[in-house]
Amino acid sequence: MSAPRIVIAGAGISGLATAYRLTRALPDAEITVCEASDRLGGCLKTSTLGGQAPGGADVGAEASLFVRPETTELCAELGLNLEFPSREHSSQLFVRDAMHPMPTDTLMGVPSDPASLAGILTAPEVDRARAETLTEPADGDVPVGEFIASRLGDAVADVIVDPLLGGVYAGRCRELSMAATIPALLPAAHTGTSVLEAVSAVRAQRSAASGANIPGTKSHDAPPVFMTLPGGIGTLITAVADDLRARGVRIEVGTPVTALQPGQPGSAEPAWTVRAGDEHLPAEAVVLAVPAYAAASILADVDSEIAGILGDIDYADSAVVTAVLDTGDAPLSGSGFLIPPTEGRFIKASTFASNKWPWLKDALPAGTAVVRMSVGRYGDDPHAWAALDDDELAARALADWRDITGSQAECRHLEVQRWTQSLPQYRPGHLDRSTAIDTALTRHPGLGLTGAAYDGVGIPVCLKRAAAEAHRIAAGLTAAIRT
Incomplete structure (x- = not known):
C-alpha cells in the first residue's frame, strides 16, 4: 500500500x-x-460582536475543563496561551424571583447536607431532602432526575439539579442517564444506599485530590476548573x-x-x-x-x-443571545445565573461573560459588558422560541434578562446564534x-x-x-x- x-x-x-x-x-x-x-x-464559533470585540468572543461553547488534560495538552502542542476565569465573581441561581448563591457542597446540585439548600428551597423541601427515602436497588442505568426526586424530593431534582445539568446538555434531568451525567451516584442506585452519604464520600475524596477545586474546599490559589484562549475557545479551531x-x-x-x-x-x-x-x-x-x-x-x-x-x-435545539451593554459606572455583579424550568422564564441562564473572563473585559470599550443569554431545552414547545425570527428572539431574551436583573443598561449590540440539533441527549x-x-x-x-x-x-x-x-x-x- x-x-x-x-x-x-x-x-x-x-x-x-x-x-x-x-x-x-x-x-x-x-x-x-x-x-x-x-x-x-461545529459548536465552537466566535464573533466580533458588531466590532465591539475585534479580537473575537465566543457565541458557542465558551470554555473547556482545565482539570482534564486533553485540551491543555493540545493547546501546549500548538503553542497557545491559556486564559482562566476570574476568581472575583461567582454564579447564582434565580429561584422564586430572587438570586441565591450557588450551593457549594453539592455534586452537580445533589447535596451532601440538605441544609446547604436552605434559602433556595423552602423549609419543607429541605426537610424532605434531609429525610432521604431509600429505594430498592436498581438494575443498570436510571434517569438521574427521577432517581434524585424519589430519594430527596422533587424540589432538589427540578430546582437544583435540573438547571445545572441543563446548562451542560440543554436537556431535562428526569430524562438523562445517570451513568453518563453523574456516574458517582450509580453505586447508591445499585445498592439502595444513601445518596447523601455517597455525595459526602465523593466530595471528601475530590477535595483531597490535587486540582479538584470544589468550591469551598480549596484555597483561593487552587488550580482553576475551566480555561479558554485569548479571543475565545473558538480560536482553537483556527x-x-x-x-x-x-x-x-x-x-x-x-x-x-x-x-x-x-x-x-x-x-x-x-x-x-x-x-x-x-x-x-x-x-x-x-x-x-x-x-x-x-x-x-x-x-x-x-x-x-x-x-x-x-x-x-435525540438532539436538543438551543440558542445563545449575546448583548454588549453600556454599564457605565454600574458594573454587573457576579459571573451570571442559572434558572430552573420551574420559574417559567424565557431564558434558562445568563453568563456575564466579561465578568467571568478578564481577557474579554480588557478587550472591550471602557464601561461596557458582554452578557450571554441561553434559550432552549430539549422537549420545548417548538412555538415557544424556535419559531421566532432573530429580532424577536433577541428582544424577548433581553427583556426577560432585564426583568430578572433590574438592569436597564443601554444595548450597543445584540445578536443571535442558533444551535439546531446541536447537543445529543444521553x-x-x-x-x-x-x-x-x-x-x-x-x-x-x-x-x-x-x-x-x-x-x-x-x-x-x-x-x-x-x-x-x-x-x-x-x-x-x-x-x-x-x-
Missing part, C-alpha cells in the same frame, strides 16, 4: 482533532476533511486548521459526505469510496465526525445496526449503546466515529475519543501496509 488516503467527515473540533492526531501517527497519509457547512468549528493545512491536509467546506461504499476485501479497489459533494473519493479509512443523525444516514447501507443506534439519539443506557457501536465498528476496518454523541459532550472528552479513534485507524493502516 502506498501512502494511505483518509477522509474525515466533519470539521468541528472532533473532526479536526482526529485529523491532527492522524498527521502525527501517519505523516505520509493523504488526509481530506469535508465539512458540510460553510465554516469550520489554530488546529492552520496546523493541518501546513501539513498538507485538504480541508473543504460546503462539501457534505452523504454516502459510503465499502470495497471488496482482497480486491485492488479502495477499501472505501466516499461521496463528498460532487466527488467520489477513494480512501483506505474514513472517520465520521458528524452528529449521530448524519452518521446514521451515511451508514444506512453499510451497517444497519450502527445506523439504527445512531438514529435513535438517555438511560446511552453508554451501553455507545459500547455496542464501538463493538460493531470492529466489523469495519478503517471506519471510525468521533464526536459528542458517544462518550461525552465536553471538548476534552471529544478530544480523547478523537485521539483514540485516530490511534485505532492508524494502527490498522500501519498493519495493512506491513502486510
Whole structure:
C-alpha cells in the first residue's frame, strides 16, 4: 500500500482533532476533511460582536475543563496561551424571583447536607431532602432526575439539579442517564444506599485530590476548573486548521459526505469510496465526525445496526443571545445565573461573560459588558422560541434578562446564534449503546466515529475519543501496509 488516503467527515473540533492526531501517527497519509457547512468549528464559533470585540468572543461553547488534560495538552502542542476565569465573581441561581448563591457542597446540585439548600428551597423541601427515602436497588442505568426526586424530593431534582445539568446538555434531568451525567451516584442506585452519604464520600475524596477545586474546599490559589484562549475557545479551531493545512491536509467546506461504499476485501479497489459533494473519493479509512443523525444516514447501507443506534439519539435545539451593554459606572455583579424550568422564564441562564473572563473585559470599550443569554431545552414547545425570527428572539431574551436583573443598561449590540440539533441527549443506557457501536465498528476496518454523541459532550472528552479513534485507524493502516 502506498501512502494511505483518509477522509474525515466533519470539521468541528472532533473532526479536526482526529485529523491532527492522524498527521502525527501517519505523516505520509493523504488526509481530506469535508465539512458540510460553510465554516469550520461545529459548536465552537466566535464573533466580533458588531466590532465591539475585534479580537473575537465566543457565541458557542465558551470554555473547556482545565482539570482534564486533553485540551491543555493540545493547546501546549500548538503553542497557545491559556486564559482562566476570574476568581472575583461567582454564579447564582434565580429561584422564586430572587438570586441565591450557588450551593457549594453539592455534586452537580445533589447535596451532601440538605441544609446547604436552605434559602433556595423552602423549609419543607429541605426537610424532605434531609429525610432521604431509600429505594430498592436498581438494575443498570436510571434517569438521574427521577432517581434524585424519589430519594430527596422533587424540589432538589427540578430546582437544583435540573438547571445545572441543563446548562451542560440543554436537556431535562428526569430524562438523562445517570451513568453518563453523574456516574458517582450509580453505586447508591445499585445498592439502595444513601445518596447523601455517597455525595459526602465523593466530595471528601475530590477535595483531597490535587486540582479538584470544589468550591469551598480549596484555597483561593487552587488550580482553576475551566480555561479558554485569548479571543475565545473558538480560536482553537483556527489554530488546529492552520496546523493541518501546513501539513498538507485538504480541508473543504460546503462539501457534505452523504454516502459510503465499502470495497471488496482482497480486491485492488479502495477499501472505501466516499461521496463528498460532487466527488467520489477513494480512501483506505474514513472517520465520521458528524452528529449521530448524519452518521446514521451515511451508514444506512453499510451497517444497519450502527445506523439504527445512531438514529435513535435525540438532539436538543438551543440558542445563545449575546448583548454588549453600556454599564457605565454600574458594573454587573457576579459571573451570571442559572434558572430552573420551574420559574417559567424565557431564558434558562445568563453568563456575564466579561465578568467571568478578564481577557474579554480588557478587550472591550471602557464601561461596557458582554452578557450571554441561553434559550432552549430539549422537549420545548417548538412555538415557544424556535419559531421566532432573530429580532424577536433577541428582544424577548433581553427583556426577560432585564426583568430578572433590574438592569436597564443601554444595548450597543445584540445578536443571535442558533444551535439546531446541536447537543445529543444521553438517555438511560446511552453508554451501553455507545459500547455496542464501538463493538460493531470492529466489523469495519478503517471506519471510525468521533464526536459528542458517544462518550461525552465536553471538548476534552471529544478530544480523547478523537485521539483514540485516530490511534485505532492508524494502527490498522500501519498493519495493512506491513502486510
